[in-house]
Amino acid sequence: MESVAENTLPIGKPKWLKVKLPIGQKYTELRGLVDKYSLNTICASGSCPNMGECWGEGTATFMILGNICTRSCGFCGVKTGRPENVDWDEPEKVARSIKIMNIKHAVITSVDRDDLKDMGSIIWLETVEAIRRMNPNTTLETLIPDFQGNTRNIDRIIEANPEVVSHNIETVRRLTREVRIQAKYDKSLEVLRYLKEKGIRRTKSGIMLGLGETEAEVLETMQDIRNQNVDIITIGQYLQPSKKHLPVKEFITPEQFEKYEKIGKEMGFRHVESGPLVRSSYHAEKHIL
DSSP: OOOOOTTOOOOSOOGGGOOOOOOSHHHHHHHHHHHHHTOOBHHHHTTOTTHHHHHHTTEEEEEESOSEESOOOTTOOSEESOOOOOOTTHHHHHHHHHHHHTOSEEEEEEOOOTTSTTTTHHHHHHHHHHHHHHOTTOEEEEEOOOGGGOHHHHHHHHHHOOSEEEOOOBSOGGGHHHHSTTOOHHHHHHHHHHHHHTTOSEEEEEEEEOSSOOHHHHHHHHHHHHTTTOOEEEEEEOOOSSTTSOOOOOOOOHHHHHHHHHHHHHHTOSEEEESTTOOTTTTGGGTTO
16 A cells, blocks of 8 residues: 555545444434533544444543643644643543443543643543442543653553553654654553553554555554554544645555454454544444453
8 A cells, every 4th residue: 555646635535435424213312412411522523423333332432631732733633722721520520421321331532731740640530530430330441642651640540440541653653743743653652562561451552544654654553553562453544634634645445444454463453443434432342352
């Protein structure tokens, strides 16, 4: 899979990226609760193409620590700037939302908060603890930032002991500086290694394709992630959030994604989610098994 020419953009989305509108009783019920109680799920705010399927399985993703990020990644649609003050009531609000929605498996993620001394890790810990208290039967995945590699902050996530801890490397080494401007490829690998070394049962990472990477680079990145004893990998198609963001260089075919899935399983990953519409939390409820 070689990237297309640097100045050539794909014309229109291919047919395999078209999705049906979410339907089903469970989805309709949850959609009504989200609207009625103004619940903040990244599923809805991010218009995830898998929202109907995930909600039908009783899975939802919540973003904490506000909606303004201190970093300005070239792929991400979240606003960049000076974040608002920490809402110390947020852990209880998230836990209550999960209870109202009767969520079986919750994924918690956040913006980067490099403006805070603890980088938001205290709220992370308190959120998991609040969810555990209010929803003792709900399983959890935490999709965490790198916390600048600060192990004291990462240790709070480890103390919370969610069923799955995920940290996305997002792209191949060569493109990291362009795609994840304030992040470092090797630091993300170190975070994944540290989590596993400290006893996290299931670790997970994800990458996006279509930013100009080659097949050889994708395989190298997959192997780098596996070398940290990561259990789960997700591989999906990058889609440009706005004209201000990095352009899509290539639409990867379903057949190529299937190839990566096969290779990922051969590498030893416990779960491989690889497809054009795959996102970090896709089939998240199955990754605890």
